[in-house]
Amino acid sequence: MSIAANQIGVLLATLVLAALFLVSLGVGAGDVTLFGLWHGTAELDLLAISRLPRTVAVVLTGAGLAIAGLIMQAITRNRFVEPSTAGTAQSAELGILIVTLLWPAASLGFKTLAASVTALLGTAFFLMTAHRLPPTQPFLVPLFGLVYGSVLGAVATLIAWQLDLLQYLSIWSSGDFSGVLRGRYELLWIGAFLVVAAWLVADRLTIMALGRDASIGLGIDYARMMQLGLGIISVISAVTVVVVGVVPFVGLVVPNLVSRLMGDNLRATLPVVAVSGAILLLACDILGRLIRFPYEIPVGTVMGIVGALLFLVLIFQPRVRG
């Protein structure tokens, strides 16, 4: 991929995202028109309190999840894992559930902290196990992730069921942006910082994907990079689960699609992965708002269907050679 073509790709993706951003500001049960914005304060309030925060939240979440998936795929050297299917999101859910039980009045920030800690523990266990699985069987890792994630999810469900908290749990297990208001989404900005952090170590992540021996041979502190990757994956997942709930597939399909089109040199592709993640999630969120207008379908549901379709395309489309 030449640098010029690469820059055009980034530019194009950014334009698409900008267009979707404007559309997202305009779509919803309440009308927002340019005329209204000019004359009235009510529409301005709607924009500032609900529509803008929601749109920003979707963009931050989409970008963050795509990068978390990308990092997980690089450090496990496996294209078929992502945090929402490998136990990270489920560990985070479990963490929030425990905090809700022990300290119901805990702030959003504290819940995020607790979710991050459990996500970190859950993901660390996944990574440790993944590295023990034979590299000759690449499908064992995602399979193990699925089983592991399901077991953690089942534990969370069992606890919630016993204590009559199932409704709470469903808030976190299905991603939805309709509840996002000013003052209730700002934690997602942590994700943006982590995306930038990932970009700063993009070369190291590319080398990590070449394997442990190559990484150490090139002087990379493999263990520390592993911890950094683990931290970024866990915190992004935890913040997402706390603020909007689990959103599937973004971390799986976006990095794979970008890899097909642009390769795996992450210094070049990481920004594209972030922007594409935001585009995909924003498109799904707008779709969810339009299908049963003025009612909404949660983005987690829309993403589940769209993501599954994209994944099938990835599987059935022959690899582009060249």
Next chain:
Amino acid sequence: MIRIENVSLAFGKTNILKEISVSIPKGGITALIGPNGAGKSSLLGLAARLLPLQAGDISVDNLSVSSTSGKVLAKKIAILRQDNHVGSRLTVRELVGFGRFPHSHGHLTENDHRIIDESLRLFGLTEMSERLLDTLSGGQRQRALVAMAYCQDTDYLLLDEPLNNLDMYFASELMKSLRNIADTRAKTIVIVLHDINYAGSFADRIIAMKDGQVVADGKPADIMTETALGGIYGFNIPVISVGGQPIALPFRR
């Protein structure tokens, strides 16, 4: 100089290396030969700090591999392991360019690009430099990996069976390139070889290992004899002389 002192290695109850002591002075090509499971790859892995040292000490130019930082060693010693499975969709040029990481940390300078171009040329990759690795044959990919190790521009280059997957032409081209690098750039190359005739033809020194120990060590002329090879591999290997060059014929009974 790579100094290996009393190095032992065991996995569980299996002793891989037994108190090995050997020094490899700067310059020239040293070939490591020996039957499967002799511990050649483990020894290279230890020298390049890919495996943790259990007993003994290894130093490269007086830098102990167990206590020197990875960043410093990455400019001193480069290694190519066998079984390199690269699943990343990178172009040949990108992969080879990552060999510059210890020096440039990703910000390639003019000098880096010059060394990348030279590595690509040296290993016959210039024409395919913009192709993705997953479109290459096994042998082409192998050459790309050797070029990446070379691109790291270290004084010491450790290669574990680099002739894997290469046809006769490229195997002999690769060995000639290595010979050339050793002679003109004063590089020290340690190479694990299974084809002892390559070792006999291109190396300055042959170290033979068997059951985790060094069983023979000397100039090719000393090792390429029926007695020595028979002792190393455990079966009779006739050696003939072609134009003054000893050639082993392990396939003739």
